[in-house]
Amino acid sequence: MKDEDAPKPDHNSGLTRRDFIKISGVGVAVPLAFGPTVVRAAGEDVAVHGPNKVSIALNVNGKKLTAELEPRVTLLDALRDTFNLTGAKRVCDRGTCGACTVLLEGKPVYACMVLAIDAQGKQITTIEGLTEGDTLTPVMQAFVDHDAQQCGFCTPGFVVATTHFLQQHPQATEDDIRRGLSGNFCRCGTYDGIRAVALTRMAAAKSTSRNDTTALEGGSL
């Protein structure tokens, strides 16, 4: 990525580029001394970033990561290509398959549908952030125990989605599981195992919560 020929970072935003002209309803361009250019669009002041590289800072798995990226780079590509966090996979690249699922402010999102620049200032959790070292979370262990994975390419997305679903829906029915996890696709056909993961983790959480009603909130899953 470090290359002398690479397009240079643009902290001052080039207004001469075609891309800028494409913005509709643009009024007056007001270059500021620092930070992005601001233009008046549809009656409001709008900051214009790029099209060249700008400094982007992300909070990923509790760490601050920074890079010079073009504003068009997605959160997924930034995680994978720039920060080498490759657990989230690029599969459909347009918000259908869920293989790139990460948590943004604790909520699952398709990382291919979020621009890295828009994810600044938010807590991002990837599958790598769910564990420390070689230990598995109970949900990950359940994926192993129920053989809920074959090629494994959809698995990280499913693990993140399942973990969040179980935290949010501790009393889910089998139908709820089908609906709640239908934002992820698998090609090898591991859904039966994934359903078993959800059911057994829910049963385990229920038996724990008899003693400790806050177990679910505390992330025992």
Add this chain to the structure above:
Amino acid sequence: MSDYAWPDPATRPFLGKKISRVDGPIKSSGRAKYTYDYNPAGLLAGKILRCPHAHARITSIDTSAAEKMPGVKAVQIIQKPGAEIFWAGDEVVAVAAVDEPTAEDALRAIKVQYEPLPHFVSDAEPPQNIASSGGPISQDDFEDMEDNQVPDEQVIAAIQQNGISFHPGEKYLKDAQESGVDKKVVEALRTAKYVEAPPGSKSPYKKTAVQTQGEPDNAFASAAAVVEGLYGASCITHCCLETHGMAAEWPGPNDSSASPGTNLLVHISTQNLSGIAPQIAEPMKIPAGSIQVMQQYIGGGFGSKFSPDRWGIAATQLSKSAGGKPVKIMLDRAAEQEVAGMRPSSFARVKIAADKDGKLVAWESRSWGTGGVGGGGTPPLPYILEIPNQRKQNVAISTNQGSARAWRAPNHPQAAVITMSAIEDLAAKMNIDPVEFLTRNLDMTGPRAAIYRDELPIAAEMMEWKNNWHPRGDKTDGPVKRGLGLSMHTWGGRGHNSDCDLTIHPDGSVEIKMATQDLGTGCRTIITIVAADTLGIPMENVKLLIGDSRYPVSGASGGSTTSGGVTSSTRRAAVDARNQLFAKVAPALNAKPEDLEAVNATVRLRGDPSRSLSWKDACAKLGAMPMTVRGKNPDKSKPPDLTNSGVGGVQMADVSVDTETGIVRVNKMVAVQDCGLVVDVKTAESQVKGALIMGISYALYEEKILDPVTGRMLNPNMEFYRLAGIADVRELKVHMMTGKGYDERGVIGLAEPPVVSPGAAISNAVANAIGVRVPFLPLTPARVLEVLEAHG
């Protein structure tokens, strides 16, 4: 019993049990590194410019602007001006740049001009009147129309309107009339206007198989019941979640990251690790031995990933142009769907007959389908049943689309849906329960009859067939109709050639090296099971190294050949290693080597556990040096044959069909499957469940839809190329045949067979539910409603 033979159930701690896959933890924690994840320092992004036309000639290419762009490191023209392109999405130019956005910009800066040529992408219509394009009827066209029973009026009209591009002599006309061509049609030919065929107007239809056995006409004439029907399955894609792709780099002599002797380092998503280097060596004109090929994990292949492909070679060339820096080209989703593999379509008009006892007597099929420019596959019809009297022919249609690749059990799912649907329709006409009907005809399945005879009652029991089945057409009130259907299948699955090295170290550690791949089938797990089982040590003590072409050669993972191959070579290596260890240990135990056994991490005297050494102490007797042995498959010098071929399986489906919306839901599927000796019941069951789910997917949702006007795929994505989701999958029940009659057959592959039957079983269940046949897969709401409407 030979040393090498698979052990008895009593003496196998892991083999045949339910064992969790050994690479489960690394996958579920997201740490498994796939080719797509390969991200070394200085990696360049490779991208490919593809042809937007289904058939065209390149007239000019201008890459000058792209080459001047900052960050662009190399540009490679893949097909030069003058080249004829035969399908949309074919590769034209490749670029490598510092990152993906820059590479994409570079593609947009390349100017390619094309001369569009006429294209043809339609396969759903039977091959009848090719001259609809306006051209004259060729001799092939005419004969295809006759073979496909195009109504005489249509044939005559086509001849009169378009003329003919051949000269039928009197002998030809006489022969035609004698072979059954209508007199009026012969007359039309005789008086037809001759029209010169325009150049390049070759018919896309090509007859690939014509065969008659027995006396089909007499058999049909004297049969008790005959049905005719139209059946088939549309083109689908492999839709691997990890798209095809490869990274290539040319390490310099001082590059510490490369193994000594490696001039070209390749990371590739492949089912064929050992077979990649030769395919790169040839176009790159370098010794195959200087290429190192690596892959630890692969995100799906299903038969589509055996070669480096054009993009892999392009990555290699781009890297070379860029001074050896690593270049990675992974296909984007649209290219993956459009050009990286599809399963040929197959459709057929079928006539089938039985005698009064419900024994099949005659079969006639006129099938057609496409597998891209090269034509199509020929489904083995009639499937698995050797019906005594047959007449069949197949027409391959050449269409302008990316070529077919092996798709899990090539040709079998199509053959199953055509054959099993026809049989079910005949059984319905004769008012015979299809389980009973198939049972009466099992003697026609040859050597696998005994397997099916075992399996059919088990499947029927699991489905509660006797209670739940009803004659055709659910007569209950309400719009939702329920039905049951079944199908049977077979596959070969003999183990491929496989070498492995097994090393025992003096400290007791054990490692195995093999240049194979684990597609998610559990390959790593079964190798580890066999080694641990044979050496009597915990599975954790076996370190397995795969995914590097420098290890001993093992076959490609295609055709369900891996399980039999890798377990057989591992078993032989482990037995030899164990016996050599026994020879070293025997003096210390004051015993003969042949009286020793390796159990529970000890080496001990058989029948006297008091005379034993721990595994670690036993291995210390090796002295200072480790010991390596080579295991092979096949190996006639070390009998018996540990693998086998020819499995049988039975599947049943329970569906609900909403007759108002046309939506089909699969309530339950059962699969009873044989694969000889099951090494790991857990991963085997997963494999079968996965096949059922993939089957639900292609039976109900998947279709590669081509636009006849533009020749392009209309759904090269995952929102409109629909895979089954978790909500579409209900109850799945799997029963693996094990024990006597099965274990002693040896290890047989399992990947293909269970994916053959779901389409046929589901189609039959839908027919049973709504009382009429929906001819083609996928059984979309539109197709279901169309049939319901046609039948009132």
